[in-house]
Structure formats: C-alpha cells, structure tokens
Amino acid sequence: MLLLFSILFLIAGIFCVGYTILIISYSGAGTAFLWFWILAAIGSFLAFALFTLLHTKHVFFHRIWYYAFSVLFICGAAVFLLVEGNIFYGGMGKAAPKADYMIVLGAQVKGRTVSKALKNRLDTALKYLLDNPQTTVIVSGGQGRGEEITEALAMRNYLADKGIDTERILLEDKSVNTYENLVNSKGIIDSREASDSSSVKVVVVTNRFHVFRALSLARTQGIKVVQGLGAPNDDILTLHYYVREFFGVVKDVLQGNMKWYGHVNVR
Incomplete structure (x- = not known):
C-alpha cells in the first residue's frame, strides 16, 4: 500500500x-x-x-490508518467531483432570445487589448446581441494590474468596433471580482427599471467554466430571471480554469456571497 x-x-x-x-x-x-x-x-x-x-x-501502520486516509480521500474527491460536475454542466446551458439585459463579465485586458478569454466572451455576446437588437448590454469590469484602461471600456470599444450601437452599451467599471460584477450590474438594472426589476430577463455571458458560479451569484443577489451563456474555454488552460473555479465556488459559498442552487437555467 x-x-x-x-x-x-x-x-x-x-x-x-x-x-x-x-x-x-x-x-x-x-x-x-x-x-x-x-x-x-x-x-x-x-x-x-x-x-x-x-x-x-x-x-507498517495499523489498518485503521489506511481506512482513515482512504475515507478522507474519498470524501474530498466526492466534494470535488460534485462541485466540478455542477461547474461543467452549468457551462452547457443555452440562453433564450429576447433578454432585456445582457451582462458580460470582464476578464484580463493586456494594455488596451482584450485577452483571448475576454474575446471569446465578447464574440459570444456579439452573436446574441446581433440576433436580439432589443437587448441592452452591461459590460462589467474595473481596471487591474497591467491594464491601461478598464475592462469595461475595452469591452465597449470591442463591441462598438463590431457594429453594436454605443447607446446599447452600459459601463460598469468599478468591480474587481465576479461578486462585484453582479452586484454592481444589478444596481444599474435597478436604477433603470421604474417598477420591480425582479421580472427583468437577464443573460450573463462568461466562459463556460465560470457560468455556474456567475448564475449562482446572480440569483443570490436577487436577479431572479437569469440565464447563462457560455463562451468557449481556452483549450490549453481548461484544466487550470476548472480547478481554479472549484476554489472560487467554495470561497464564495463559505463567504456567503452565493447560495448553492445547483445549475438551473431559469427562463
């Protein structure tokens, strides 16, 4: 052994x-x-x-130590697989047309240029926005290390260059993590809706590995009618992203930022 x-x-x-x-x-x-x-x-x-x-x-050790180690290993593996199963399944959801708002979550900007991960999100968002001209898009992301402009501004520039009217693009440029992305974006939606915003239809766009946590955070913050739209992952970094996301989910659950819903693409 x-x-x-x-x-x-x-x-x-x-x-x-x-x-x-x-x-x-x-x-x-x-x-x-x-x-x-x-x-x-x-x-x-x-x-x-x-x-x-x-x-x-x-x-040699007494058998009880082998059993204890095996039980701990199996329990840890079970928790990991449960979380990863939800993360993987969450990225497979499809968004229904005619959403009122779309929230595109930010990712790294290199200087003033969007990274590959962010480009994948924006290209996915672009297709939906072209098919659904009534949808208003919120680009969400502040300015991080190595970024000359905010992620939100870089995203707006990218979408505008692809033909999306800037009047349809709202900037949320203060957030530094996914939790703040959703909280601040909901604040923008609430400020624009004269009546109760709980019935507003929202689509959240992010990479597939990130959809489950984004939806859970959104629903915890009161965005009730919400769906996820997963952009392609980076093939080489896919394993890296999925392992990292496990710790992100555990952290947000323990901190009370999100409740455990399991994946439900609400329509």
Whole structure:
C-alpha cells in the first residue's frame, strides 16, 4: 500500500511540473492561480519521498490508518467531483432570445487589448446581441494590474468596433471580482427599471467554466430571471480554469456571497 501511494504521488508530481511549465510557456509566469500547481508539485514530491522512505524502512501502520486516509480521500474527491460536475454542466446551458439585459463579465485586458478569454466572451455576446437588437448590454469590469484602461471600456470599444450601437452599451467599471460584477450590474438594472426589476430577463455571458458560479451569484443577489451563456474555454488552460473555479465556488459559498442552487437555467 505504501508503495502504491508512493507511485501515485510521483506521477502526480511529474504531471504538476509538466503542466506548470506548459502554463508558463503559454500564458506567462504571471498567470493567476499558477501557484496552485507549484505547491501541488512540491506537496506530491514530498509525499512521494515520505511514502518511499516508509516503504524502504518497512514501516507498517495499523489498518485503521489506511481506512482513515482512504475515507478522507474519498470524501474530498466526492466534494470535488460534485462541485466540478455542477461547474461543467452549468457551462452547457443555452440562453433564450429576447433578454432585456445582457451582462458580460470582464476578464484580463493586456494594455488596451482584450485577452483571448475576454474575446471569446465578447464574440459570444456579439452573436446574441446581433440576433436580439432589443437587448441592452452591461459590460462589467474595473481596471487591474497591467491594464491601461478598464475592462469595461475595452469591452465597449470591442463591441462598438463590431457594429453594436454605443447607446446599447452600459459601463460598469468599478468591480474587481465576479461578486462585484453582479452586484454592481444589478444596481444599474435597478436604477433603470421604474417598477420591480425582479421580472427583468437577464443573460450573463462568461466562459463556460465560470457560468455556474456567475448564475449562482446572480440569483443570490436577487436577479431572479437569469440565464447563462457560455463562451468557449481556452483549450490549453481548461484544466487550470476548472480547478481554479472549484476554489472560487467554495470561497464564495463559505463567504456567503452565493447560495448553492445547483445549475438551473431559469427562463
């Protein structure tokens, strides 16, 4: 059993090192959440060394410790798979036409240019907006490190260049995370609706890995009639994004920012 654990941790460590190198080569050492793969690699190699040492020294443990470790591992894996299942399924939803508002969530801007992830979101939003000319779009995102303009302004410029009338584009340029994206965007909707805004139809556009959390946050903040529209993920970074999103969901649930709804694309 010790030898099996040793081999598994060695494989995990090699994989984490390889994936870390791939991420750095593809998107740079400043990629958000890169630290996870580095720590995972270090932890895996330390565990490999520990279990190898115990095996070579012929150290044996009572069966209860193996059972305890197995139960903890299975419980952790079950929670991870439950969350990831909702994240994956959430990104498969389709948005019905004729929404009143669309909220496009911001992502990294490189100087004044939208990143690939943000371009995917904007291209997905663009198709819907061209098909539904009555929909008003809120582009949501403040200004982060390395960004010369706000994400919202970069998004408005991109959509305007593609033919969307700027009068249809509302800027939310203060938010720094998904929670603030939805809170501030709801504030804009509320300010424009003379009556109760709870019946307003809203579509949230983000990358597929992000749809589940975005919808849960939106519904928790009182956006009741809301659907998700998932943009393509970056193929190379897909695993990275889905693992990162697991921690994002857990964080927002623990902080009370979102309730656990499971994925429901409300129409």
